[in-house]
Amino acid sequence: MAVTEVARKHGISAATFYQWRSKYGGMSVSDMQRLRELEQENAPLKRMYADLSLDRSVLKNYSQKNSDAHAAPRSGGMGNEKSATQSTPRVSAAGAASWHPAAGTERSTRGRRRGSALG
Numbered sequence: 001m002a003v004t005e006v007a008r009k010h011g012i013s014a015a016t017f018y019q020w021r022s023k024y025g026g027m028s029v030s031d032m033q034r035l036r037e038l039e040q041e042n043a044p045l046k047r048m049y050a051d052l053s054l055d056r057s058v059l060k061n062y063s064q065k066n067s068d069a070h071a072a073p074r075s076g077g078m079g080n081e082k083s084a085t086q087s088t089p090r091v092s093a094a095g096a097a098s099w100h101p102a103a104g105t106e107r108s109t110r111g112r113r114r115g116s117a118l119g
Contacts, residue, residue, distance in 0.1 A: 003017055003018075
């Protein structure tokens with residue numbers, strides 16, 4: 001039987017057959033079993049590495065964007081204006097408690113309907 005007939009019978013191309021033959025041709029059955037075990041062992045490690053590298057790149061992009069936002073001038077002027085910290089209004093603790101639901105003694109109504117018995 002010719003290679004093309006065998007390849008067609010199994011649904012692969014002749015080129016694939018020759019690639020597999022060059023890769024696995026000299027291996028014994030025990031070598032093939034060991035290779036399969038190692039590939040199965042490495043698969044979760046590859047996924048873990050991919051996840052960690054993705055996490056790292058996301059954190060790196062976030063930190064770059066975050067540092068770029070802090071480094072950029074807020075007013076967009078020529079540089080002779082006050083800095084953002086100089087022009088920021090000061091708020092006392094009592095003033096903060098009046099507008100921040102967790103800072104003061106006032107109960108937050110966020111997420112509740114007006115007129116409900118709980119709010």
